[in-house]
Amino acid sequence: GEDVEQSLFLSVREGDSSVINCTYTDSSSTYLYWYKQEPGAGLQLLTYIFSNMDMKQDQRLTVLLNKKDKHLSLRIADTQTGDSAIYFCAERRGGSYIPTFGRGTSLIVHP
């Protein structure tokens, strides 16, 4: 099976909250990341969480980590049309420098 799993699509109304979910399989993962890809561009790091944290908040973004279930989520409050993009969950396992990416979730924001 896949190492990092995400749903492929999420559609929300402007102003609502978006929650993008991810599951990973390697309990030795040290860092977990969220990358954002805007149309026609490469990926850029949006936020990250270290494995000894449960939550991280950064302005409109909240990352939650449930290590027991190996579940990571990204919540975007007050979602705007400019948030429309593909969001990739990624992990970096302990002892490795290679990031492993999920398939990406396409977030579509409707006015």
Place this chain on the structure above:
Amino acid sequence: NAGVTQTPKFQVLKTGQSMTLQCAQDMNHNSMYWYRQDPGMGLRLIYYSASEGTTDKGEVPNGYNVSRLNKREFSLRLESAAPSQTSVYFCASTGQGDLMEAFFGQGTRLTVV
């Protein structure tokens, strides 16, 4: 600070033609990567290089070769292009700190006809 630069941005090849995708980073990163991105498949690792002088196969290396020319440059070569290699190709590099954030180029959109 340019970050990761890829060339070309777009390319159309005929089946059987060869080409090299170029990538350079100016962040003094040791590790560099080539990914391909296909709809519904996410990013798949083709080859990577932990440091200058070393390269290793990733998840989907067949049909590709790489060269780590120096610390800055990491090229991807298609010797005999096939329609299955139609994709968007991304080069990336990672730094040396704890976070090891990945920095990506803008991508090369390749079509093989």
